[in-house]
Amino acid sequence: MSSSTPLTYDVVVVGSGAGGLSTAIAAAHGGASVLVVEKADTCGGATAWSGGWMWTPRNMFAIADGVVEDRSAPRAYLENRLGDNFDAAKVDALLDGAPEMVEFFERKTALKFVPGAKIADIHGDTPGAGTGHRSVGPKPVSLRKLGPDVAALLRRQLYETSFLGMGIMAGPDLQAFLHSTRSPKAFVHCGVRVTKHMFDLATKRRGQQLVNGTALVGMMLRSALDLGVEIRVKTSATSLQTDDDGRVVGVRLEGPDGAYSVTATRGVVLATGGFAQDIDRRREMFPRTPTGNEHWSLTPKTTTGDGITLGESVGGRLDRTLASPVAYCPVSIVRYRNGKEGVFPHILDRGKPGVIGVLANGKRFVNEALGYHDYTLAMVEQVPEGDEVCSWLIADQQYVRYLPLGMAKPLPIPIQPYLRSGYLTRGHTVRELAEKIGVDPTQLEKTIEAFNVGAVAGEDPEFGRGTTPFNRGSGDTANPWPNPSLAPLQKGPYYAVKVVPGSFGTFAGLVTDSSSQVLDDNDRRIEGLLAVGVDQASVMGGHYPSGGINLGPAMTFGYLAGRELAGAKTVGAHA
Secondary structure, X not given: OOOOOOOEEEEEEEOOOHHHHHHHHHHHHOOOOEEEEOOOOOEOHHHHOOOOOEEOOXXXXXXXXXXXXXXXHHHXXXXXXXXXXXXXXXXXXXXXXXXXXXXXXXXXXXXXXXXXXXXXXXXXXXXXXXXXXXEEEEOOEEHHHHOHHHHHHEOOOOHHHOEOOEOOOOXXXXXXXXXXXXXXXXXXHHHHHHHHHHHHHHHHOOOOEEOHHHHHHHHHHHHHHHOOOEEEOOOEEEXXXXXXXXXXXXXXXXXXXXXEEEEEEEEEEEOOOOOOOOXXXXXXXXXXXXXXXXXXXXXXXXXOOHHHHHHHHOOOOEOOOOOOOEEEEEEEEEEOOOOOEEEEEOOOHHHOOOEEEEOOOOOEOOOOOOOHHHHHHHHHHHOOOOOOOOEEEEEEHHHHHHOOEOOEOOOOOOOHHHHHOOOEEEEOOHHHHHHHHOOOHHHHHHHHHHHHHHHHHOOOOOOOOOOOHHHHHOOOOOOOOOOOOOOOOOOOOEEEEEEEEEEEEEXXXXXXXXXXXXXXXXXXXXXXXXXXXXXXXXXXOOOOOOOOOOHHHHHHHHHHHHHHHHOOOOOOOOO
């Protein structure tokens, strides 16, 4: 691209995850000309590697199912959970905008949803908590249907959260895979899915059935392209351009053909995915991360805080007041035979019956069936200073036959490769396992003995596991014991996987108002500059009250920002 070529768009979006694409689609649908630039060679960022679920209370699918909530219920839930970090204006904008966002995408674009009727809010004992119908996810879609132009742009499924590269969707699809050796119907379902996937790999070198985050991004890319949004990959934003009044009027880009400037007559939107892979900011802001390397993020390596840096360069500021700067997830490190490492998120296994989490002292430290953020935060807070921040998930032989333990899949998938690589550790007795992993053996024996007594009765006196809809929904419906979240560990050998702090991204972002306009140190708008997704400080204030609280706000505030930009007054010349 020649640096002398004048380029002008109404809106320039930097980043192509949920927030960026939502903004671009809404703006283009409203008639604006839109350019999306993406630093990576594919689109989707961390969104493409996510579960794709969005927290969207009072959505059209809930209403169709007869669940009609007043805004006061989810609002009360957030007010109770967020405490001093509750921002009424932003929360109200989210709760009012989310239903409208869902209906817009469902009715006006290629993006289609499925309802999360059974997905409960995490803290069911908090007033206002929902027991379901507050979430939506992307409907599975064929990549063939979306077209080769989308296929060329779409980031691939994260291998660690797939089966042979095949995504598995939460809900009936996942339940079938979990019960494939215990249900003929589930076995047939899995056989058909795997056969189709292997055929796709042989003929297309890529799975064609998109689920979760790849489905979300794929359908959004199709929508954006259909609306005339221009998308450029391998293109970084290196600086923002301002006029004499300090308004952001353009951006300097660097791509395969060199550096050039683009004018944005209505606004520049920062949506670069936060700073989870910025070692310096991690060292500064993440707890218990003295070198920046004691944290393993699930985000792409390109999420290095570019949007934050751009915003700061024109007077924006990073919010350092949140309860947590990071959206935690417990992870384990997978070492492959080729020497590479992968990061596996422990979303599924912690709440299954027959698994407990312990620290080096051999004691449980949290209700394992709480959210992934809660589990990791407890680990970070309770490991003594000076010790490595880690825990171990422990299960028995009965468990690993039927349910996954981290990356290790249940029968008929062999477990030996995970033992040989050191990913899993096995001991014929609890004491032997404890000695191998460096956990207090006497205390671990006592911990499991006490846990087993409660599990047989369907109770967890120590942490109350299995007492909320979210806990029970994270369990196993085929569990023969009284509580779907609890089962005793009593049949050796015993297995352990080491878990360390990781994340799905950052909560700390640029301070904005409820319209996603970036604010300066005096809380004044920096005109022409918006931030969405995790480049925007989280409306949840650094808390994690429900699944989908990253993508739901990203989609909603992106939609609201795009709609406003489409109706915004044009500044300066327009090509």
